[in-house]
Amino acid sequence: MRSWVFFLICVALAAGVFGCARLIGNDYAFFAGYVVLQFIVLAQAWNILGGYTGYVNFGSAAFFALGAYTSVFFHKFHPLPIPLLMLLGGTVSGLAGLGMGYLALRLRGAFFAIATLALAVVLQTLMVNWSYVGGARGAYVIRPESVWLIGNYVHYLFLLMLALAVLAITTARTIERSRLGYGFATIRDDELAAEACGVPTLRLKLIATTLSGAFMGMAGAPFPYYIGYVQPAAAFGLDYAVNAIAMPMIGGTTTWIGPLVGAILVASLQQWATVTISSELGLLVVGLLLVGFVIVAPSGIVGLVQKHFSAGASAASLGRKAKPADTP
Amino acid sequence: MTGPLLQVAGLGKRFGGFVALDGIDLTVASGERIGLIGPNGSGKSTLVNCICGTLANDSGTVSFDGKVIDRLKTHERTRRGIARSFQLPRPFATLTVAENLLVPLLYTVNARPGNNLSAAAIEARGADLLQLVGLADKAAQRPRDLTQVEMRKLELARAMAAEPQLLIADESMAGLSQVEVADIVTLLIKLNERGVTIILIEHIMRAVMRFSQRLVVLVSGTKIADGAPADVIRDPDVERAYLGQ
Amino acid sequence: MDLLLNALVAGVLLGGFYAAVTIGVSISFGILDIVNIAHPAFIILGSYIAYILNTRLGIDPIVASVIMLPAFYALGGLVYQIYHAAFERYGQESLRGLAFFFGLLFITEVVLILAFGVDYRYVEAPYIGPSLHLGVVDLPLRMLVPCLVSLAVFIALQIFLSGTFIGRAIMAVAQDQLALQLMACSPTRIKRIAFGISIATASIAGALLVVIQPVEPSIGREYIGRVFAICVLGGLGSLPGTLIGAMLVGIVESLTSTFYGPSWAPAVAFGFLLMTLALRPAGLLGR
Numbered sequence: 026m027r028s029w030v031f032f033l034i035c036v037a038l039a040a041g042v043f044g045c046a047r048l049i050g051n052d053y054a055f056f057a058g059y060v061v062l063q064f065i066v067l068a069q070a071w072n073i074l075g076g077y078t079g080y081v082n083f084g085s086a087a088f089f090a091l092g093a094y095t096s097v098f099f100h101k102f103h104p105l106p107i108p109l110l111m112l113l114g115g116t117v118s119g120l121a122g123l124g125m126g127y128l129a130l131r132l133r134g135a136f137f138a139i140a141t142l143a144l145a146v147v148l149q150t151l152m153v154n155w156s157y158v159g160g161a162r163g164a165y166v167i168r169p170e171s172v173w174l175i176g177n178y179v180h181y182l183f184l185l186m187l188a189l190a191v192l193a194i195t196t197a198r199t200i201e202r203s204r205l206g207y208g209f210a211t212i213r214d215d216e217l218a219a220e221a222c223g224v225p226t227l228r229l230k231l232i233a234t235t236l237s238g239a240f241m242g243m244a245g246a247p248f249p250y251y252i253g254y255v256q257p258a259a260a261f262g263l264d265y266a267v268n269a270i271a272m273p274m275i276g277g278t279t280t281w282i283g284p285l286v287g288a289i290l291v292a293s294l295q296q297w298a299t300v301t302i303s304s305e306l307g308l309l310v311v312g313l314l315l316v317g318f319v320i321v322a323p324s325g326i327v328g329l330v331q332k333h334f335s336a337g338a339s340a341a342s343l344g345r346k347a348k349p350a351d352t353p
Numbered sequence: 354m355t356g357p358l359l360q361v362a363g364l365g366k367r368f369g370g371f372v373a374l375d376g377i378d379l380t381v382a383s384g385e386r387i388g389l390i391g392p393n394g395s396g397k398s399t400l401v402n403c404i405c406g407t408l409a410n411d412s413g414t415v416s417f418d419g420k421v422i423d424r425l426k427t428h429e430r431t432r433r434g435i436a437r438s439f440q441l442p443r444p445f446a447t448l449t450v451a452e453n454l455l456v457p458l459l460y461t462v463n464a465r466p467g468n469n470l471s472a473a474a475i476e477a478r479g480a481d482l483l484q485l486v487g488l489a490d491k492a493a494q495r496p497r498d499l500t501q502v503e504m505r506k507l508e509l510a511r512a513m514a515a516e517p518q519l520l521i522a523d524e525s526m527a528g529l530s531q532v533e534v535a536d537i538v539t540l541l542i543k544l545n546e547r548g549v550t551i552i553l554i555e556h557i558m559r560a561v562m563r564f565s566q567r568l569v570v571l572v573s574g575t576k577i578a579d580g581a582p583a584d585v586i587r588d589p590d591v592e593r594a595y596l597g598q
Numbered sequence: 599m600d601l602l603l604n605a606l607v608a609g610v611l612l613g614g615f616y617a618a619v620t621i622g623v624s625i626s627f628g629i630l631d632i633v634n635i636a637h638p639a640f641i642i643l644g645s646y647i648a649y650i651l652n653t654r655l656g657i658d659p660i661v662a663s664v665i666m667l668p669a670f671y672a673l674g675g676l677v678y679q680i681y682h683a684a685f686e687r688y689g690q691e692s693l694r695g696l697a698f699f700f701g702l703l704f705i706t707e708v709v710l711i712l713a714f715g716v717d718y719r720y721v722e723a724p725y726i727g728p729s730l731h732l733g734v735v736d737l738p739l740r741m742l743v744p745c746l747v748s749l750a751v752f753i754a755l756q757i758f759l760s761g762t763f764i765g766r767a768i769m770a771v772a773q774d775q776l777a778l779q780l781m782a783c784s785p786t787r788i789k790r791i792a793f794g795i796s797i798a799t800a801s802i803a804g805a806l807l808v809v810i811q812p813v814e815p816s817i818g819r820e821y822i823g824r825v826f827a828i829c830v831l832g833g834l835g836s837l838p839g840t841l842i843g844a845m846l847v848g849i850v851e852s853l854t855s856t857f858y859g860p861s862w863a864p865a866v867a868f869g870f871l872l873m874t875l876a877l878r879p880a881g882l883l884g885r
Binding site: 075079081083128129132134135136138139140142143144146147149150151153154161263264266267270271274303305306308309311312313315316319320323 | 700859865
């Protein structure tokens with residue numbers, strides 16, 4: 026299916042979702058839905074780098090928080106409409122992604138992951154020490170009462186995040202099927218061989234970190250208006266990093282479907298746990314699911330489904346499969 | 354084109370205290386068929402890695418087509434026309450056999466100035482190559498479903514897909530039967546007749562002797578012989594160092 | 599000048615402590631090539647266990663951690679078995695192994711929050727409070743004692759690794775597993791022992807931590823970067839190098855804290871790490 030056709034279908038579905046939510050009328054649906062959509066974006070963004078190229082980013086929270094703090098900065102400096110803030114947050118985080126890539130991408134997988142964590146802490150320390158945006162005490166952002174045409178401000182935020190989710194999903198899918206997607210896959214499979222085949226690995230990895238960072242920043246930009254109070258400990262919290270990793274790994278990292286499924290499942294689970302028992306328990310469940318899936322089902326839910334459906338097909342092809350001849 | 358295709362001058366590489374390559378000089382003219390032999394650990398793969406940019410040489414220079422390429426990254430050297438196959442095959446595991454060949458076509462051939470192949474043209478070239486190496490019926494399979502032999506063929510095909518001027522084949526024939534070895538040698542000779550300069554690194558002497566117009570012998574990081582195959586194998590130093598073993 | 603001198607001394611003491619924190623990772627990452635980023639979580643676990651034994655039974659925290667050594671050793675062995683069975687055997691350590699340890703780190707932190715809440719916990723011991731005064735220099739005993747204990751652990755481990763058969767086998771397993779197998783040693787068993795020791799050191803490091811400062815569950819995160827920064831700075835797998843690296847980081851952090859404010863301290867180690875990784879990639883990429 027062509028990319029623009031897919032995009033239109035997504036837009037239509039999104040419009041449907043928004044319409045249904047308005048019909049239900051329950052504000053909680055919008056609050057919880059916003060969180061789920063936000064995580065869909067974060068999971069897709071993480072997966073562009075982590076799933077497609079195989080470079081694990083532990084510092085996802087930093088890019089998300091940078092987007093949030095960009096909004097806080099402008100809120101104090103000169104308030105701007107949220108779509109514009111999203112663009113700005115995306116740009117800032119995209120640049121941060123580029124910078125991180127430049128610093129860290131020459132490193133072997135494990136070192137890269139640790140470097141991303143290091144960067145997140147450095148950025149957090151910077152924010153903690155920057156009193157203009159509230160420093161350690163945090164910053165309050167008052168949400169406007171209503172907005173033109175849509176009315177309820179939270180509905181507006183929900184709609185924006187919905188649009189961003191559609192954009193993220195479409196981008197991920199388009200990349201996957203493009204020349205860029207092949208390049209990413211070769212980096213993941215064997216970087217040395219990729220270079221030997223003419224793939225400019227560093228350049229592609231930088232594209233991945235920039236895109237990934239930009240989407241995370243865009244997801245973070247409306248956050249201050251959603252939550253009302255931003256402080257470094259929460260914005261840079263480990264739970265964003267863990268969720269950003271857990272959702273694609275649980276859903277499946279090789280396609281755009283994985284992060285979508287993983288995000289919806291895990292975010293909903295967490296929301297349910299938060300409401301019924303406690304948010305800590307929700308986090309515990311995420312952690313356990315991550316460890317469980319990584320050990321037992323590394324290809325995620327998508328992988329499990331694929332295996333289930335191809336079990337019949339591969340049995341038939343076993344006869345044609347050549348056996349290793351003279352293995353030395 | 355005047356001058357040699359590949360010129361390696363005084364190439365040196367050390368790993369900590371260990372000297373892997375010690376002042377290697379090698380000149381390869383366009384169209385040559387060179388055999389590179391030597392005992393295990395003599396530095397053959399290190400030499401290939403330095404020529405291709407996978408490793409950075411500590412001293413000396415590598416020139417290709419008249420230009421010094423020391424500072425170029427591997428993918429840039431591939432785009433300039435140097436392709437190599439790996440000693441232990443390194444296929445892209447999550448791509449199909451056909452897609453493995455697409456990668457160099459997309460990223461090397463299509464990246465060269467003046468080239469702008471359509472998707473159909475690229476697929477056609479990939480299919481031709483698969484046909485050439487005998488993997489056409491495995492096009493939709495994953496590398497893990499291939500036999501050892503087929504993986505080596507894929508490795509070679511992938512290097513050929515980059516449409517290089519210089520192809521370095523690193524021990525592509527280990528573990529193959531006599532017939533298969535002969536097939537690959539024929540394939541390489543055919544490729545050479547189309548204009549591709551080839552450096553063959555091998556232990557199978559039969560194949561090396563049949564293939565090479567010139568034989569280079571590497572022992573412990575130094576070149577101890579470089580000339581006509583018949584002369585080189587009678588060289589007493591070569592016999593002592595390598596063939597006698 | 600007094601301030602500078604005190605900051606330097608505090609830095610050295612801090613560095614000594616950091617060495618104890620890092621030595622576990624020197625073993626698991628430097629020698630075994632296992633990226634255990636959950637190590638700080640085990641340390642915090644050690645802190646809380648020392649805290650419980652101290653407040654409930656009145657046992658000195660450091661003594662408590664020594665009592666707990668076998669338990670932590672066993673825990674390390676168990677974690678390694680899971681890691682080996684799930685990842686190492688298939689050669690897919692990178693992404694999945696990292697995610698596994700990251701998950702462990704996270705789970706430990708959340709479980710501690712659930713069990714103890716987010717309040718700071720501290721221990722009581724006779725050496726927490728008083729300081730030695732040498733001229734203008736203050737030596738708080740709560741920093742000096744951990745530093746000395748840490749050095750003792752270091753020396754003990756160094757003797758173990760170079761002097762005993764198993765110790766040398768551990769050093770060997772990093773370099774040549776085949777040779778080890780030919781010597782009728784199972785590399786897996788050796789690695790399990792080594793990883794067990796690595797986690798056992800976390801028990802002691804945890805006790806030292808809670809002596810130096812009150813703890814709460816999320817403190818572990820600050821230490822992830824510190825630990826790997828020191829490990830990398832000191833040269834992976836080199837114990838003396840780890841000590842030097844720890845001292846360096848401790849001193850710079852102390853100076854930063856004194857002259858720029860403590861809120862900048864976390865960035866120091868991480869900044870170190872980024873710089874080291876950026877400037878010395880050639881030496882690290884080969885591994």
